[in-house]
Each structure stands twice: as structure tokens, then as C-alpha cells.
Amino acid sequence: MAQVTRIESKQKHNPLILLKSKLVQASGDDLEQLINEKLQENVALEAVDQPDALFSGSERDEGGEFDVDEEEKTTNLDSSASADEGDTSISDSERGDIVAFDNDDDEPVNTSSNQSADDEDFNPIDNATNADTFRDDLKKQIEVLDITLEERYLASYIIDCLDENGYLRRPLVELVEDLEMTQHYETTVEDLEAVLVEIVQQELDPSGIGARDLRECMLLQLEERKATPANRLAYEIVSQKFDDLSNKRYDRIEQDLNIPTHAELVDALHVIRHLNPKPGGMQPSTAKTDDLKAQQIRPDFIIRNEDGQLIVTLNDGHVPQVRISEDYEKLYGELQENNDDKAAREGVRFLRENIQNARSFIEALEQRRNTLMDVMQTIVSMQRAYFLTGLVETLKPMTLQDVADRCHYDISTISRVSNSKYVDTEFGIVLVKDLFTNAVADSNQSAIIQALKTIIDNEDKCHPMTDEALAEELNKQGNKIARRTVVKYRESLGYPVARLRKEA
Numbered sequence: 001m002a003q004v005t006r007i008e009s010k011q012k013h014n015p016l017i018l019l020k021s022k023l024v025q026a027s028g029d030d031l032e033q034l035i036n037e038k039l040q041e042n043v044a045l046e047a048v049d050q051p052d053a054l055f056s057g058s059e060r061d062e063g064g065e066f067d068v069d070e071e072e073k074t075t076n077l078d079s080s081a082s083a084d085e086g087d088t089s090i091s092d093s094e095r096g097d098i099v100a101f102d103n104d105d106d107e108p109v110n111t112s113s114n115q116s117a118d119d120e121d122f123n124p125i126d127n128a129t130n131a132d133t134f135r136d137d138l139k140k141q142i143e144v145l146d147i148t149l150e151e152r153y154l155a156s157y158i159i160d161c162l163d164e165n166g167y168l169r170r171p172l173v174e175l176v177e178d179l180e181m182t183q184h185y186e187t188t189v190e191d192l193e194a195v196l197v198e199i200v201q202q203e204l205d206p207s208g209i210g211a212r213d214l215r216e217c218m219l220l221q222l223e224e225r226k227a228t229p230a231n232r233l234a235y236e237i238v239s240q241k242f243d244d245l246s247n248k249r250y251d252r253i254e255q256d257l258n259i260p261t262h263a264e265l266v267d268a269l270h271v272i273r274h275l276n277p278k279p280g281g282m283q284p285s286t287a288k289t290d291d292l293k294a295q296q297i298r299p300d301f302i303i304r305n306e307d308g309q310l311i312v313t314l315n316d317g318h319v320p321q322v323r324i325s326e327d328y329e330k331l332y333g334e335l336q337e338n339n340d341d342k343a344a345r346e347g348v349r350f351l352r353e354n355i356q357n358a359r360s361f362i363e364a365l366e367q368r369r370n371t372l373m374d375v376m377q378t379i380v381s382m383q384r385a386y387f388l389t390g391l392v393e394t395l396k397p398m399t400l401q402d403v404a405d406r407c408h409y410d411i412s413t414i415s416r417v418s419n420s421k422y423v424d425t426e427f428g429i430v431l432v433k434d435l436f437t438n439a440v441a442d443s444n445q446s447a448i449i450q451a452l453k454t455i456i457d458n459e460d461k462c463h464p465m466t467d468e469a470l471a472e473e474l475n476k477q478g479n480k481i482a483r484r485t486v487v488k489y490r491e492s493l494g495y496p497v498a499r500l501r502k503e504a
Helices: 015-025 028-041 128-143 149-160 172-182 189-203 214-223 229-240 242-246 250-256 262-273 287-294 326-337 342-382 384-389 400-407 411-420 439-457 467-476 483-492
Strands: 045-048 301-306 309-314 321-324 422-425 428-431
Touching (some): 128 189, 326 342
16 A cells, blocks of 8 residues: 655644634623633633723823824824825815704604604503613712702602603693602692702703703703804704704704804704704613613724814723732742642643733733724724714725725734724714725715706706605616605705795
């Protein structure tokens, strides 16, 4: 039988490299589980209470944030972006004037704040667990306030009367009557309103809690904002022209409030659009929402705009911090000194292996943290306009390779970060992967928007085209687009509906 010699080449993967890749790909919740598993497996690894025990370098401050002003960390995140990023100022067309009151073409919005559309299906028993959690958080806040026992009691009662969105829908006179009938507690409408306004609305978070309707909710939030021109105008619009705002009568708002330029109106509408209409953040509990709650997303990053500077924070406060056990390190040293017998030598070998694995794991955790921050900071610098406005149309064409070239990581690393991580912005929670855009698609969108602008500019002003007619005209030109998309693009260009564009 002939002997055959075969030469085979087998690729061996470095366990440390595999570990680092696994940690980079893991979400915050997955990472927490991985760390807990390692704590069970490795006797040399222990959890620590101090948040800075693991990462004590200059890269981390007390809040767990990375300073984006450092030269090696800042990649055009501050307001003075370098020239290679281009002009990131937002024009009227980029900024848009879409507000939270989005409805079909010429249909007025029902601004009644009595009940939500889902109230008929709302079961208070099913919602008890979530409601308790929501109200417990507010009650914890009033416990630390310097108020009287009577004020604390009334504030707690008001909290119990809030609906799932954080609104107080019932008239105060009814609450006073209920207190007297069910609790044998006498108070007045004036006293109860004072507690509502001065304690619940002014002292508790989030802003807007305890509002009696959407208008009051928005005004409460605007009152806490900085006194910028856009914020002041937004407050004026909500307080004086709420009905026109709800029905998107922007021309009337601009005329009645004597707003000098359309750009100023757009800025104010931008502010309004990003207010929170449901400060309670609760939804009626159903089988469907219960499934969603079981899969709640915990964002991996938090990005906030502080006076034009975008601050990137890694949201890892819930992740256990680990270190090598001092007790086992001490035991390891003692066994090394007394390794004459077999048991001592086996103990030294066992502890050496565990300590080395623990050290590698801690190194991989730190590298994961730095990698995530580097990638996210690069993405924020490239999509600065989006993180300042929240408008999808401001996203620039960006590929995995573009980010890899910027932050000098392998494209596979960028893919691992983007596919499994979420970012908490001032406009909501976004999957990092969704921040990447296709250059061709982006170009097509711009072309469609420009075509729409041309059609509206050249239309018969005595008989302006409806959104449906605009969609048909775009389709004739080869741009397949739905009427709903036409509405979005038209509003982003600052054009009102057909009946408001009509000229005598």
C-alpha cells in the first residue's frame, strides 16, 4: 500500500482575537451576560462596585463620557468642523418644517386631548404593572423634595391620577370631590392646582409630566429650554397659534406673528417637532406590546447636543466592572513560593491560567470600549447634520468602508459595531446601521426632490396641484413615488398644501 504524504494548511485563530471580535459585536445586554458568565467560570475574576476601577485612565471622566474635544478623539464634532467635511449648515430645504402633527393632505387634525385613539382597548388591570413602575419613579422624586407632608400627599395623589402618557385628564374639581368622598380628605381646587403646577409640573422629570393637554405639555417643555430665538418663537407659536400649528397653517402663523423670515419659522417648527408628546412614555398593555416590552432596547451610545457640541457617551453603566482578585493573586504568590509538592504545583498552574485569562478578558473589554467610541465618534462627525436636526434627509452618503478609512479599523469591525448597536439621540433611539446610506439612493432622492420643486414652481398658481397629482406627474417623469412620500418631500421644501398655495 503506497504511502501518501499530504501537506495541509490549517488556519489557527488566536483565541484573544476571537474574544475581542465577540465582545465588539456584543450589545450592552449581551456583554452583561458574557461578563457574568466569565465571573462564574474564572475564579481570578471578580466584580467591583467602583465604576472607575476598570477604566481609570484619562480617557474616562466621572460620568463615563469621552471628551470629544481632545485632538486625538475629536473628528469635527465641535461647531468648527474642518473644511474637508464641507459646509454642514442646514438650509431651509434640508431642515424642513415637518412637525409632530403629521396628517394627510388637507385633513384637519383632531386636537382634542380627552382620550387617545386606543383608550377603548385600554384595560387598567392589564396595565397595572407598568403603571406602577411609571408612578413609582415619580413618587421617588417627590420623596426627596423639601415640601410639606400635605403637599407630598397631594402630589402623590395627583401622580396616581395621571394617565399612561403622563397627562392629568380629569378636572381638578373631580379630584377634590374624590379625595373628600374616598379618602375623607378636604382640600380646595386652588391648593390642588398649586401642588400640580409648582411641584408635579415644575419639579418632576421628565418635563411635561402632569400637563392637562398637549398644548400645556409642550409649553412646559419649552419653558425649560434655553432662551434662544428659535425656542422663544416656538413658545409663542404653541401658546398663541396652537390650532393653526395643529392644522399646518404655517402661512397664517408667519403672517399673524409677523415672523421676519421663513427660515426663522422653520427653526421654531424644528424645535416643536422634537418635543415629547408623551412624557409618561407608557402605552396600554396588550399581548403585542408585552412582547415588545420583553425585547426592550437598551441603547449602547448616548449622543447629546450641548450648545452645538455633540457629546458621545458609551452607555455601559449597567455593565459589571471587573478586575483580577487580589486574594487569588496573593494565593498565587504564596503557592509559587511553596511549590514543592504536586498539589501546590497544580494550584500554581490553575491560578496562572485563570489570572492570565482574566487579564486578557479585561484587556479585551477595554479595547472594546475604545473601539466602540472611536467608531461612533467617526460616524457622528460624518453625520453631524443628522445628529443636530434628526432629519433623515440630512444623512450623507456613508459606507462601512468610509468609516473604516476614517478610524483605521478593519471593515469587519465597523460592520460588527453597526449591525448590533443602538444610539440614543435627542430624536429617539436609532440602529447605528440605519445611519449608513447608499450613495446612489441618496442621489436619486435629491433628484426627485429637485424635480418636485420644479413642478410646484411651474404649476398653475390658480389651480395648484394636489399631492396625488404631484405624485402622478413625478411617475410620468420616471420617478416612482407614493403620495405619502410626496407629502414628506413637499413639506421638507417648505411648500404648504394645494389649497394654501392657491393664488387669486
